[in-house]
Amino acid sequence: MTSLERVSISIEKRLLTRLEKLIKSSRYTNRSEFIRDMIRSKLVEQDWANERREVIGTITLIYDHHRRELSEKLTDIQHDHHDEVLASTHVHIAHDRCAEMIMVKGRVDRVRALADRLHREKGVLHAELSMSATGDSLR
Numbered sequence: 532m533t534s535l536e537r538v539s540i541s542i543e544k545r546l547l548t549r550l551e552k553l554i555k556s557s558r559y560t561n562r563s564e565f566i567r568d569m570i571r572s573k574l575v576e577q578d579w580a581n582e583r584r585e586v587i588g589t590i591t592l593i594y595d596h597h598r599r600e601l602s603e604k605l606t607d608i609q610h611d612h613h614d615e616v617l618a619s620t621h622v623h624i625a626h627d628r629c630a631e632m633i634m635v636k637g638r639v640d641r642v643r644a645l646a647d648r649l650h651r652e653k654g655v656l657h658a659e660l661s662m663s664a665t666g667d668s669l670r
């Protein structure tokens with residue numbers, strides 16, 4: 532286990548009150564843990580700001596099941612990006628709607644290009660790229 536350092540910070544009273552509320556509403560029991568996670572989130576954001584950085588994430592698609600050949604098109608696009616696609620799961624969420632969760636890993640620019648291409652297809656109702664990091668920057 533890595534050793535912990537104690538630090539003290541100066542912060543305006545109003546901002547501290549807001550931080551305490553934020554911690555409480557996020558159901559953290561420990562202020563330090565909240566701040567550590569906040570820093571990690573910032574580090575992940577920084578990874579995603581660098582186009583050449585290797586990242587990991589998930590693309591969630593919600594789309595129209597009745598749109599002709601859309602499912603095949605979405606699969607074709609994933610085949611074009613086989614280097615970035617790790618796995619995908621299809622869920623039939625309603626009579627006329629499908630969801631697909633695609634796990635991706637690769638360079639930021641390529642992962643974003645894949646997500647944008649999937650999103651642009653007619654019949655895709657929602658596409659969300661959820662961004663995480665491979666962990667190298669979080670230690």
Ligand code: NI
Pocket residue numbers: 596621622623624628629630
């Ligand atoms: Ni389906």
